[in-house]
Amino acid sequence: MAFEIEKALAELNQEIEHLPFKAEPQRLYDPIRYILANSGKRVRPLLALIGYYLFDDTYAKAMQPAIGVEMFHNFTLLHDDIMDQAPLRRGIPTVHEKWDENTAILSGDVMLVKVYDRFLGVDPEILPVILQKFNRCAAEVCEGQQYDMNFETSDRVQEADYLEMIRLKTAVLLGFSLEMGALLGGASAGEATLLKEFGENIGVGFQLKDDLLDVYGDQRKFGKQVGGDIIANKKTYLLIKALELAEGEQSEKLNAWMEKKEFDGAEKVREVTGIYNDLNIKHLAETQSNSYFQKGFEALERLPVAVERKKVLFDFAQNLINREK
Amino acid sequence: MAFEIEKALAELNQEIEHLPFKAEPQRLYDPIRYILANSGKRVRPLLALIGYYLFDDTYAKAMQPAIGVEMFHNFTLLHDDIMDQAPLRRGIPTVHEKWDENTAILSGDVMLVKVYDRFLGVDPEILPVILQKFNRCAAEVCEGQQYDMNFETSDRVQEADYLEMIRLKTAVLLGFSLEMGALLGGASAGEATLLKEFGENIGVGFQLKDDLLDVYGDQRKFGKQVGGDIIANKKTYLLIKALELAEGEQSEKLNAWMEKKEFDGAEKVREVTGIYNDLNIKHLAETQSNSYFQKGFEALERLPVAVERKKVLFDFAQNLINREK
Numbered sequence: 001m002a003f004e005i006e007k008a009l010a011e012l013n014q015e016i017e018h019l020p021f022k023a024e025p026q027r028l029y030d031p032i033r034y035i036l037a038n039s040g041k042r043v044r045p046l047l048a049l050i051g052y053y054l055f056d057d058t059y060a061k062a063m064q065p066a067i068g069v070e071m072f073h074n075f076t077l078l079h080d081d082i083m084d085q086a087p088l089r090r091g092i093p094t095v096h097e098k099w100d101e102n103t104a105i106l107s108g109d110v111m112l113v114k115v116y117d118r119f120l121g122v123d124p125e126i127l128p129v130i131l132q133k134f135n136r137c138a139a140e141v142c143e144g145q146q147y148d149m150n151f152e153t154s155d156r157v158q159e160a161d162y163l164e165m166i167r168l169k170t171a172v173l174l175g176f177s178l179e180m181g182a183l184l185g186g187a188s189a190g191e192a193t194l195l196k197e198f199g200e201n202i203g204v205g206f207q208l209k210d211d212l213l214d215v216y217g218d219q220r221k222f223g224k225q226v227g228g229d230i231i232a233n234k235k236t237y238l239l240i241k242a243l244e245l246a247e248g249e250q251s252e253k254l255n256a257w258m259e260k261k262e263f264d265g266a267e268k269v270r271e272v273t274g275i276y277n278d279l280n281i282k283h284l285a286e287t288q289s290n291s292y293f294q295k296g297f298e299a300l301e302r303l304p305v306a307v308e309r310k311k312v313l314f315d316f317a318q319n320l321i322n323r324e325k
Numbered sequence: 326m327a328f329e330i331e332k333a334l335a336e337l338n339q340e341i342e343h344l345p346f347k348a349e350p351q352r353l354y355d356p357i358r359y360i361l362a363n364s365g366k367r368v369r370p371l372l373a374l375i376g377y378y379l380f381d382d383t384y385a386k387a388m389q390p391a392i393g394v395e396m397f398h399n400f401t402l403l404h405d406d407i408m409d410q411a412p413l414r415r416g417i418p419t420v421h422e423k424w425d426e427n428t429a430i431l432s433g434d435v436m437l438v439k440v441y442d443r444f445l446g447v448d449p450e451i452l453p454v455i456l457q458k459f460n461r462c463a464a465e466v467c468e469g470q471q472y473d474m475n476f477e478t479s480d481r482v483q484e485a486d487y488l489e490m491i492r493l494k495t496a497v498l499l500g501f502s503l504e505m506g507a508l509l510g511g512a513s514a515g516e517a518t519l520l521k522e523f524g525e526n527i528g529v530g531f532q533l534k535d536d537l538l539d540v541y542g543d544q545r546k547f548g549k550q551v552g553g554d555i556i557a558n559k560k561t562y563l564l565i566k567a568l569e570l571a572e573g574e575q576s577e578k579l580n581a582w583m584e585k586k587e588f589d590g591a592e593k594v595r596e597v598t599g600i601y602n603d604l605n606i607k608h609l610a611e612t613q614s615n616s617y618f619q620k621g622f623e624a625l626e627r628l629p630v631a632v633e634r635k636k637v638l639f640d641f642a643q644n645l646i647n648r649e650k
Contacts, residue, residue, distance in 0.1 A: 028471040079434060083427040102408040102474060105430060109404060110467040112437055117460050124449045135442050142435040146353040149427060 003053045003312045005046065012045050015067055021114070031095040031107035032114070035074050038090050043320065044177040045070040050313050051181025051195055054305050061121075062184045065130070068118030069177050072134075075111045076141055078104060083149065122184065130180055137176040144169025151235045162240050163204065171203025178313075197299040202317050205292030209321065211236035212285050215273055227269030233258050237288065238281050242272075245279045293321060326382045328637045333374050333384070337367050340392055346439070356420040356432035357439070360399050363415050368645065369502040370395040375638050376506025376520055379630050386446075387509045390455070393443030394502050396436060397459075401466055403433040408474065447509065455505055462501040469494025476560045487565050488529065496528025503638075522624040527642050530617030534646065536561040537610050540598055552594030558583050562613065563606050567597075570604045618646060 016036050021029040045066035052062035059066075080086075081094040082104050088094060096104035122130050147165040151157045179196035187195070214229040215238060229236050246254050254275050257268055276282065296317070300310060341361050346354040370391035377387035384391075405411075406419040407429050413419060421429035447455055472490040476482045504521035512520070539554040540563060554561050571579050579600050582593055601607065621642070625635060 022468075025468055025471040025475060027475065028468060079430055083430060105404055105408060106467055106471055106474075108434075109437065110464050112434065113460050113463045113467070116441060116456060120453050120457050120460075124453055127452055128445050128449055131441060132445050135438050135445075138438045139435050142431055142438070143347075143350055143353060146350040146431055149431075150350060150352065 001057045003050060003059075005312075005316065008046060008049050008059070009042055011063070012042050012049075012067065012070070013039060015063055016070065019067070019114075027099065027103055028107055028110055031078070031099060031103060032111045034098070035078055035089075035095060036071065038092055040074075040090060042070060044073050044173060046316065047174060047177040047199060047313075048181035048184075050316060051178040051187075051192075052185035053181075053312065054195070054303070054309055055182060055185030055187045055191070059181075059185075062181050064118045064121050065180060065184060066177070068115045068134075069173065069180070071111060071118065072115045072138060072141075073173060075108050075115065076145070078108045078111065080145060082108075083145070126183060130183060133176060133179065133183075137172050140168045140172045144172075154235075156243065157235050157240050159237070159240055159244065162235065162237060166207040167200060167204050170207050171200045174203040174206075175199035191303060191305075194299045194303045198296045198303075198313075198317075201292045201296030201299065202321070205289045205296065206320060208237050208285055208289035208292065211238055212282065212289065214238075215269075215276065216282055227265070227273070230269050230272045231265050237285050238276055241281050241284055242276055242279055245281075246275065250275055250278065328375060328378045328384075330371065330637075330641065333371060334367055336388070337370050337374075337392065337395070338364060340388060341395065344392070344439075352424065352428055353432055353435055356403070356424055356428060357436045359423070360403055360414075360420060361396065363417055365399075365415060367395060369398050369498060371641065372499060372502040372524060372638075373506035373509075375641060376503040376512075376517075377510035378506075378637065379520070379628070379634055380507060380510030380512045380516070384506075384510075387506050389443045389446050390505055390509060391502070393440045393459075394498065394505065396443065397440045397463060397466075398498060400433050400436045400440065401470070403429060403436065405470055407433075408470070451508060455508060458501060458504065458508075462497050465493045465497045469497075479560075481568065482560050482565050484562075484565055484569065487560070487562060491532040492525060492529050495532050496525045499528040500524035516628060516630075519624045519628045523621045523628075523638075523642075526617045526621030526624065527646070530614045530621065531645060533562050533610055533614035533617065536563055537607065537614065539563075540594075540601065541607055552590070552598070555594050555597045556590050562610050563601055566606050566609055567601055567604055570606075571600065575600055575603065 016039075019036070021032055023029070048066035048069055049059045049062055052059040077089060078095050081089055082096045082101055086094050087097050094104070095107060099107075116131075119127065119131060119134070144165055144167070147161070148169055151162070151165065175196040176199070178199040179192045182192040182195045183189075211229070214236065215227060217226055219226045225231075228234075229239070233239070242254060243251075254272065257263070257272055260268070297314070300314065303310065341364070344361070346357055348354070373391035373394055374384045374387055377384040402414060403420050406414055407421045407426055411419050412422050417423075419429070420432060424432075441456075444452065444456060444459070469490055469492070472486070473494055476487070476490065500521040501524070503524040504517045507517040507520045508514075536554070539561065540552060542551055544551045550556075553559075554564070558564070567579060568576075579597065582588070582597055585593070622639070625639065628635065
């Protein structure tokens with residue numbers, strides 16, 4: 001049986017639509033239905049299903065845990081959006097905007113509890129190890145968010161700290177999704193770890209590419225305002241490297257742009273991009289990003305599973321990497 | 326072996342002090358240490374240990390899950406305090422006051438994840454049922470908090486709705502603590518359910534007594550300002566019953582006091598208490614509270630466990646009931 005992404009995605013969406021949340025209290029459960037219905041690309045649960053498929057044909061046994069991972073991801077978005085005071089998520093009002101902050105806090109809390117319901121059908125023999133790994137991953141995602149918030153008010157962020165932050169905040173959940181799917185499908189601990197490595201490395205590379213696209217992306221394809229990170233002084237890999245490498249006049253100029261309270265957005269983007277160009281930041285970021293992708297694909301190569309089967313995962317990851325928004 | 330409350334409490338506090346939270350990021354894990362160190366009475370984990378003791382002498386196997394329940398309780402306080410904008414908790418600044426709201430949200434989130442770590446050592450054979458029951462209870466606690474918030478802006482709250490709200494918000498976790506302890510100790514499903522019934526009923530009775538103490542408590546023994554609920558128009562059992570029973574002039578007077586924006590606190594407390602007295606509210610609340618206590622103790626009586634052993638739980642509950650703050 002071949003793995004069909006579109007079919008799996010349709011099944012996931014179908015299951016998510018029928019999740020058994022109570023009707024009352026409405027204000028508690030409606031936001032959960034709302035955020036889950038406004039579907040993203042369902043990358044994580046698809047990775048979980050593919051992880052399973054690498055070791056066993058059907059993936060029905062991985063469906064509910066996969067949805068748990070997707071619910072957890074959406075739970076983090078719901079609470080992160082409060083912390084970041086984000087008005088929009090995937091083009092529609094965030095939960096704390098549509099309802100209010102208290103509602104967003106409490107709905108998120110119950111959503112996190114409901115994540116754990118999705119694991120209850122896991123074979124009791126491996127349930128403890130799945131939960132232990134999930135808990136660790138979930139805590140790491142929170143740690144990543146905390147580091148990200150710390151960085152906002154930190155003068156100088158080191159490259160290594162930034163890489164660790166994005167690993168925690170976004171990559172570990174991709175790694176866990178694959179690892180969990182594999183373990184549910186009967187993979188050995190070693191095999192599952194290779195997939196986790198694949199997912200984590202692709203995840204970090206992916207985030208670095210995201211940082212790059214903000215500055216060097218094609219405005220027609222890129223979903224957001226090109227240069228948005230520059231305008232907001234967001235501590236991306238590019239800015240962190242530039243702050244590290246800039247010297248003398250260049251350093252002063254960069255810092256001056258960061259301190260300026262009133263400015264023309266287009267001019268700031270042009271000027272800061274100019275500094276990035278002078279410092280060869282694009283190349284550095286691409287090299288870093290590609291080295292993570294390579295490390296990820298090497299782990300996948302080492303996985304002792306038939307190449308035809310691994311191709312599904314390889315193609316799926318390549319599609320993610322090549323996306324331009 | 327007899328069950329010694331003081332010894333169990335010391336063991337619990339010892340274990341809680343040594344919970345394995347990371348040092349970093351500090352801002353994520355310090356608030357968890359902070360709220361857990363400012364210990365309450367540890368009622369819930371003690372109930373879990375006693376529940377275990379009813380079926381098996383030692384209670385080491387219940388220790389970690391009992392701490393999980395205590396952590397969950399403190400997690401709810403942490404997030405509820407944000408929602409209620411409470412400045413103090415057990416006499417010291419709340420987490421969102423000492424740090425900030427974002428910190429309180431995120432620390433709470435990771436704390437909830439860490440609750441589930443406490444269950445990982447449970448015998449895999451009963452882990453799924455323990456988790457399923459815990460998840461249900463945890464979601465119900467959130468539902469209770471949501472109903473409580475809904476009531477704040479609701480004109481008329483029905484007695485039955487109020488009783489259901491306090492059952493969800495506070496009683497079910499007491500019931501679950503006992504039920505979980507019993508199941509871990511080898512109780513049958515029926516025995517565990519009797520203990521859950523005991524805990525839930527005592528919990529509701531207890532909350533009703535709390536409502537009573539706010540108005541009729543002895544100021545010297547009561548921890549808070551007597552009449553605080555009246556001043557704040559808090560929808561307690563007393564106010565809900567008074568609004569239901571008051572007619573004509575009395576009803577107008579009560580509503581006028583509730584609508585007044587500027588008033589002398591002592592006068593409002595005296596006047597509203599006067600209305601309560603005229604309506605015999607104290608007696609109604611005491612009767613309601615006692616009927617829950619009685620229902621609880623009846624469930625305990627039906628439990629087929631030696632009377633000497635049940636005495637520990639009976640005495641513990643009586644102590645809670647007779648407390649005046």
